[in-house]
Amino acid sequence: xxxxxxxxxxxxxxxxxxxxxxxxxxxxxxxxxxxxxxxxxxxxxxxxxxxxxxxxxxxxxxxxxxxxxxxxxxxxxxxxxxxxxxxxxxxxxxxxxxxxxxxxxxxxxxxxxxxxxxxxxxxxxxxxxxxxxxxxxxxxxxxxxxxxxxxxxxxxxxxxxxxxxxxxxxxxxxxxxxxxxxxxxxxxxxxxxxxxxxxxxxxxxxxxxxxxxxxxxxxxxxxxxxxxxxxxxxxxxxxxxxxxxxxxxxxxxxxxxxxxxxxxxxxxxxxxxxxxxxxxxxxxxxxxxxxxxxxxxxxxxxxxxxxxxxxxxxxxxxxxxxxxxxxxxxxxxxxxxxxxxxxxxxxxxxxxxxxxxxxxxxxxxxxxxxxxxxxxxxxxxxxxxxxxxxxxxxxxxxxxxxxxxxxxxxxxxxxxxxxxxxxxxxxxxxxxxxxxxxxxxxxxxxxxxxxxxx
Ligand code: CMX
Numbered sequence: 001x002x003x004x005x006x007x008x009x010x011x012x013x014x015x016x017x018x019x020x021x022x023x024x025x026x027x028x029x030x031x032x033x034x035x036x037x038x039x040x041x042x043x044x045x046x047x048x049x050x051x052x053x054x055x056x057x058x059x060x061x062x063x064x065x066x067x068x069x070x071x072x073x074x075x076x077x078x079x080x081x082x083x084x085x086x087x088x089x090x091x092x093x094x095x096x097x098x099x100x101x102x103x104x105x106x107x108x109x110x111x112x113x114x115x116x117x118x119x120x121x122x123x124x125x126x127x128x129x130x131x132x133x134x135x136x137x138x139x140x141x142x143x144x145x146x147x148x149x150x151x152x153x154x155x156x157x158x159x160x161x162x163x164x165x166x167x168x169x170x171x172x173x174x175x176x177x178x179x180x181x182x183x184x185x186x187x188x189x190x191x192x193x194x195x196x197x198x199x200x201x202x203x204x205x206x207x208x209x210x211x212x213x214x215x216x217x218x219x220x221x222x223x224x225x226x227x228x229x230x231x232x233x234x235x236x237x238x239x240x241x242x243x244x245x246x247x248x249x250x251x252x253x254x255x256x257x258x259x260x261x262x263x264x265x266x267x268x269x270x271x272x273x274x275x276x277x278x279x280x281x282x283x284x285x286x287x288x289x290x291x292x293x294x295x296x297x298x299x300x301x302x303x304x305x306x307x308x309x310x311x312x313x314x315x316x317x318x319x320x321x322x323x324x325x326x327x328x329x330x331x332x333x334x335x336x337x338x339x340x341x342x343x344x345x346x347x348x349x350x351x352x353x354x355x356x357x358x359x360x361x362x363x364x365x366x367x368x369x370x371x372x373x374x375x376x377x378x379x380x381x382x383x384x385x386x387x388x389x390x391x392x393x394x395x396x397x398x399x400x401x402x403x404x405x406x407x408x409x410x411x412x413x414x415x416x417x418x419x420x421x422x423x424x425x426x427x428x429x430x431x432x433x434x435x436x437x438x439x440x441x442x443x444x445x446x447x448x449x450x451x452x453x454x
């Protein structure tokens with residue numbers, strides 16, 4: 001897995017390398033200001049020309065500045081630790097985790113509009129933030145919600161293309177196939193063929209991103225209902241926002257699940273550019289492949305067992321975490337086990353040559369804030385759920401044991417240690433589908449890269 005650093009993350013180096021942070025500040029769109037245009041397109045029409053000029057200036061002023069040394073370890077390790085990419089949407093700090101346009105997850109929870117009082121940030125709000133660097137108002141977010149609904153119609157042939165696959169095909173295969181079928185509607189491809197000027201590439205790219213983001217929940221929900229619910233499809237509800245609608249189309253209408261889906265999409269939307277799916281989209285878009293092609297490629301990367309899929313590999317991912325937790329319950333016949341019993345099980349897993357799923361990270365060196373916000377959600381909404389209590393107990397038991405091993409760089413829980421148990425609580429128990437949820441979320445993080453990187 002590649003874990004290289006982005007220029008967006010350079011401000012952390014301020015004390016060490018002043019000039020590098022100047023570069024980061026120069027290319028970044030103004031962060032976390034409030035914003036005035038009601039629609040996102042108008043907002044971007046103001047921002048993007050200014051941004052394009054700024055990138056040109058950075059190239060001119062800093063083009064020859066070195067960004068670090070490349071070591072053999074970095075190259076063999078999949079560009080790990082290298083500053084090698086301009087990535088605007090987010091940055092991952094080893095100590096504090098993800099920041100979206102400079103905002104931590106708690107910042108986002110505090111400042112981005114929610115669908116319900118005291119609820120989680122709406123995915124529409126993170127999309128606005130990722131694309132503009134500005135905090136939208138509730139009115140802007142509602143308007144974006146409406147816009148996405150109006151773009152959400154999926155052509156029937158996309159469903160028929162999925163239907164051509166055996167129902168036993170992996171959910172990610174069915175999802176990526178549906179996305180490729182949507183590609184026939186690319187506005188960028190049409191505009192390019194008609195000779196659009198380079199400075200306006202972002203406009204049809206933006207159209208494609210918005211259509212893609214609007215349509216993927218229906219495609220993803222179709223895959224779920226086709227495989228697990230006898231093909232009984234639930235249509236989009238015109239009264240619901242993006243995250244709630246996806247949950248509704250999957251068949252889950254518990255208001256808490258609707259809010260969890262909003263949180264899930266928000267926190268999985270982006271994780272800097274070094275992970276396989278984000279980097280793949282960026283790379284595939286670079287020769288002007290349209291956003292559908294770039295996103296489908298990203299999904300194929302996400303479907304790798306060491307990234308999002310994680311179902312054929314014993315060690316990695318949300319899915320495996322849930323399986324491992326279920327195996328603990330199966331071993332003792334109950335989730336209510338003692339700390340000593342849990343310690344024994346953790347040692348048993350390690351002694352059998354496996355890693356502890358949901359713990360450790362390639363970049364992070366502290367507890368993943370995506371874990372923390374899901375834990376807080378669980379404490380608020382399902383404090384007595386037996387599997388949540390088991391997850392909580394693991395957080396006490398696992399880190400000292402991993403630290404004892406002496407080689408684990410990060411003994412703390414990551415995002416995957418929690419999401420499976422929450423989804424399971426709300427009835428989404430089909431683990432093979434989890435990566436599709438991740439894929440829907442990742443369509444958000446890809447938008448700023450392909451719109452702004454041109
Ligand atoms: N349990 C046991 N051993 C672990 C471990 C864990 N959770 N995490 C790391 N180690 C071991 C590694 O296997 C490695 O051992 P060897 O030297 O014998 O090969 C050693 O500690 C050093 O590894 P590291 O530098 O700390 O971690 P890496 O960057 O190599 O790997 C990761 C990172 C996530 C693959 C690893 O921590 C792991 O396998 N964790 C469990 C799986 C998991 O939760 N994956 C989801 C990641 C979520 C995300 O990427 O966002």
